[in-house]
Structure formats: structure tokens, C-alpha cells
Amino acid sequence: MSRPVAKDARNLALILLFMPFALWILLLIVLPHIGMFVLSLKEKVAPRVYEYGFDNYINFAQEPIYWNTLLRTGTVSLLVTFLALLIGFPVAYYIAKIAGKRTKGALFLLCLIPLWVSDLIRAFGWILLLRETGVISSALQASGIINTPIEMLYNDATVVMGLVYTVVLFMIVPLVSTLDGMNDEMIEAGYNLGGNGFTVLRRIIIPYAMPGIVAGCIVVFMLSAGSYLTPILLGGKNSSWFTEQIYDQFISRYNWESGAAFGFVLLLFTSIVVWLGLKLSGQTLSSTVAKS
Amino acid sequence: MNTSNTVSDLACSQISKCFGSVQAVDSVSFDIPPGSFFSILGPSGCGKTTLMRMIAGFESPDNGDIHIKGSSVLRIPPNRRNVKMVFQHLALFPMMNVYDNIAYGLRCNGSSRSDINKKVHEVLERIALPDVANREIHQLSGGQKQRIAIARCMVLDPDVLLLDEPLGALDLKLREAMKIELKLLQHQFNTTFVYITHDQSEALVMSDHVAVMNEGRFEQIGTPQNLYHHPKSAFVAGFVGDSNQWSGKVIERTSESITVACGAGFDAQSFATDMTSAGIGDHASVYVRPEHIQVELANTDPTVRVNTVNSIVGHIDSLLFNGANSRVLVRDQLGELIEADITLTGSHDDPKPGDAVTLSWAPARSLCF
DSSP states (O other): OHHHHHHHHHHHHHHHHHHHHHHIIIIIIIHHHHHHHHHHTEEEEETTEEEESSHHHHHHHHOHHHHHHHHHHHHHHHHHHHHHHHHHHHHHHIIIIISOHHHHHHHHHHHHGGGGSOHHHHHHHHHHHHSTTSHHHHHHHHTTSOSSOOOOSSSHHHHHHHHHHHHHHHHHHHHHHHHHTSOHHHHHHHHHTTOOHHHIIIIIIHHHHHHHHHHHHHHHHHHHHTOOHHHHHHHGGGGOOHHHHHHIIIIISOOHHHHHHHHHHHHHHHHHHHHHHHHHHTOOTTTTTTOO | OOOSSSOOSEEEEEEEEEETTEEEEEEEEEEEOTTOEEEEEOOTTSSHHHHHHHHHTSSOOSEEEEEETTEEOTTSOGGGSSEEEEBTTBOOOTTSBHHHHHHHHHHHTTOOHHHHHHHHHHHHHHTTOTTOTTOBGGGSOHHHHHHHHHHHHHTTOOSEEEEESTTTTSOHHHHHHHHHHHHHHHHHHTOEEEEEESOHHHHHHHOSEEEEEETTEEEEEEOHHHHHHSOSSHHHHHHSSOOEEEEEEEEEEOSSEEEEEOSSSOEEEEEOOTTOOOOTTOEEEEEEOGGGOEEEEOOSOTTOOSOOBTEEEEEEEEEEOOGGGOEEEEEETTSOEEEEEOOOOSSTTSOOTTOEEEEEOOGGGEEEO
16 A cells, blocks of 8 residues: 555656756747747748748848858857867866866866856956957057057957857866866876877877767857857957847847748757767767766 | 896886875885796885886886886886886776777887787787677676786786786685786796785785885895795784784893793793894784694683693684684683684584683794894
């Protein structure tokens, strides 16, 4: 008698615990996406008259400015991902393998501190530094290196730099946790068996850290391609970021159907890039992002 | 120790290493003849791993010199020393299969593809695992991993192979089997093995020579028999093999013997050796191995003592049955437990817990420091 009751209670507990997560996924992720997808298939033919079809997607394909922006966003995001890896790897390696136990915690905390400030404030920080009348320009003028003020905002390099700055942390965290799990003996064995620093890095450390590298790259690429604030504030009108196009469709043009279609195009595009990345690196989602 | 006139494979002279205020290794010198199995035995934290890491090149000694095949290696980085190491957790590369693990070192030294292929298969034959080349590391058993780790080093034909407690992670049964196997592999490859362990039975079973290390120093170097039967210090006597230990004051000292009053109602007499410098009145420790103690059932009243030299009366506390290696724990009048080996035949004459017994041993069988 008591056993089925206990089992029911356990099931109920499981259902109750699982409920917030299930509701969150269903109400905030699945339903809106279904709604958006339906919306993206609609086309206005007359006021309050809609037809279903792929016209929004065809429009996207026919207008070079749209898919050029998308490709540009993808390319720049890949560059950002690569730079974040290049900067993040040595930092993560230092934190995980070289720093002492106590320094490790302190350094990790230092990496997290920027997250305590909102994205917007951090972007304004960069603006303060880089604008024509900003700190760097004035300092250079005062020291006599340059005569006229220079504008360091609103170019691609600034956008890339700003994005790398925002996302590099999300590269460092998974890298630190994979490198932390690597036994130092492994590196020493690499040297002991005759490898030099480069061989050990290429044949042992990087292959071992691959799940962390791929996980970091996926997160960073997704964040970068989907970011809005940094490209707009640091890149201005020239940034031509794809999220800006989506924003335009929704807000400026009030063309929700087309905006929804753009959103799906972006989702599809980033998913394909991630899938390609996984295929090329020989990893799977479960071995990287979903690794406990 | 180095009796032949060939150059020893590995020789250390006066090496020392400090970590802050801790003297990890304190002027250690030794010399290992070619093709022998040399063990460094010591409790954890005695500096044996530091010593090994200095030989491999991961640490540099503060003082002293390390010679491999006669030439100093202090200035040679770890990846160019011809000393290979089997790590405590083996450190096989999990992202490579068995073939690539073994081929790694050969690729590092730039061997040709056909050469690598030949050597890898040769070494796999030698360790009797010819078919595992394409297995992943996680598909191997503990013993197989062990052998692959050794093969990965041996394929490079090192002058010296260092082994840092590689049997520690294995279960008891496998550890016993691997002990014999390691010894056989060493014979087969005929390379000098330097084996680090805290397990005295591993060291005694496998080694040609054992160095007992304590607090950064070598207490004694010798053959396993030598260490067991003629320990030169109290530490070696206590650490190698099992011993009963008593301490007390020296009450008599002649040129042949030394007698210590042990407080537990008996005096212990040992033959004097040059290791004991204690004079009358000095503090001394006496060590007697369980197998040297004779156990006799005492039928008489235990308070009547015939002889108090090297003889103790007590009651059996418990019997530790282990086939031919059975022991008896005897509680003496002070309540201390004494271990002695006995033969349990399974008949009714066997001693039982609670029986009064007399323990005795020959003066030649006890050691005094």
C-alpha cells in the first residue's frame, strides 16, 4: 500500500520540480518561435489581408544588401570567435595550469568582474575612451603625437575589438574547466617522450582541450552573431550588423512578417555554421556544450 | 655497488633540493649498474618523487650532479634526456589510440612512417599485446594500460626507465600479478629500471637493489635480503618488513652484546653491532621480527619467571589466520600487542585466544639501535 503512494509522491515531486523549466522552455522559447515561424510565412497583400507563402524568404534572397549583411555578420563573428580563442586560450591556460591555487580563484573572479556592469555601460565606457573628444584622442593630442583629434569609433576594427571584449569571458570559462581536468602528468609525459613545447601544445594540450575549445567557440559565435548593442554603439550606422536589419524590420518599418523571416534566417545560418564547426572538429554537441 | 668497470646507467652525486624551507632531497648519492632493477623505497613525503623528477628533468637540483651513461644531464632539457618515465596515473593520452600513444615519441624524434609502424608492432609483440594497436585507451584493462605505458617508453630505447608508483591505482590481485610481470619485462628489455614506491613488498620482490629513503636522505642502499636482515638504522628496521619495537634504557653493554631494559617486565639482549653507539644508561630501541619470535604455551603460573631476557609472558589476544602466514597477537602485562608468526595446523592443539603464552627469541635475531 505504502509503496505506490511513495512512488506517486516521487513522481509528483519530479513533475513539480520540472514544471518551471518546462514552462520556461514551452512559453518563452517554443511557443514564440512557432508564432514567429507562422508570422514569417504570412504576407500582407492588402490591408488586413494575408496570404501564406515563402515570399518573405524569397525577398531576403533577392536583395543582396540583406544577405551581404548576414554574410558579413557571420564572417566578422567568426573573426571575433577566432580572436577570442587566441586571447582566451593563454589566459585560461595560465589560470588552470600555471597559477597557484589561491591566485587561480582571484584571477577567475577578476575575469567575472566585468559581468557585474551592464553591457550598455561597458559600451559607453568604450565610447568615452575612443570618440573624437575621448580620453585616448585627447591624451595623444596633449602629448603632441597627433595634431588633430582622431575618431576611433564607427569602424570595423572597433566593433571587432568591442565584441571580443564582451565575449572573451565565455571562451575562458569552458576552457578553464576542461584544462583544469587535464592531469599535469599528461603534459609532462608529452615532454618526457621527446616532444618540444610546440608538439606538446599541438598534439596533447589542444586535442585534450578540444571539447572546451568547441564549446567556447559555439557560445562565443552565437553571442557575437546575435549581439545588437555593441555593434550599434561602437560601429554606428556603418556596422551593418544583421540584428540591426531585424530591428529595422520590426521597429522602423513595422514589417513584422519580414522581421520574423530574418530572425529565422539568422537562426538557420548560425545553426549551420555551428554544425559545420562540429563536423570539422569531429566533436558533438553532447561532448562539448552539454558536457557536465 | 658498481662492481663491473662499465659506466653506470644512472649516477647521482650529492643532489639536494629545497622547496622554501623544506629540504626535500638532502645530498643523495647513488650509482646504478646497467640493466638492474633499482627501487627507491620510502614513506610518502620523503622526497622520492622529487628525486625522480630531478632525474627526469622536471626539477633542477640546487646542488649536485646527475650522470646518465657517464655524462652530466643537468643542462639537458627533459625532452632531450634519454630517460623515460611511467607516471603514477600512467598519463596515457586519452585522445589517441594505443598505436598513436606509442608512436608519439617516435614521431617527436622524427622517425619515418615505416620505421614507426615496425617499432610499434615490435614493442606490442614484446609486451604480449599484439592486437590492441587500434583500441582506444578507455577500452583497455588496468593491467593492459600499465603495459602500454611501459611500451610507450621502451619503444624509444631509453637508457633508464623511471617508474613512479605505477601499481598504486591497481587492485590488490592485479598488483601482485603486475609485480612479477614488471620484473619479467625488465629482464626482457634489459634496461635499467628505477622504481619508486612506498610499498615495501613491491620493492623487495622486484628489485636487485633497494634504497630506503627518509626525510630527503638515503638511509641505506642494498639488496632486499641485506636490508631485511641487516638494517643499518632504526628507520630501515621499522620500515622494511614487520617488526615489534620496544624502547628502553641500556643496562649492560659488552663487546658482543647489548642489553636493554624494556619496561614491559623483560630485558632485551641483542648482539652489538657497529650501528649502536648507545652506552649504559642511553636510550635505545629494540626490533624483533614476528617470524623470529617463538610462541610456547605457558602451562605454569605466568608470575613465575624463569628467565626475563628475551622472553615475555602474555595472553593471546587474537589469531590472525592467513594460511601459511598466520600470526598471533599477544597482549603482554602492560597491555601492549606483540605480533608473532605461528603455524596453525587446524588441530585441537592450536593456541586459542586467552591462552597464556611465553614469547622468546634469540639475541642474534633482535636488533638494537
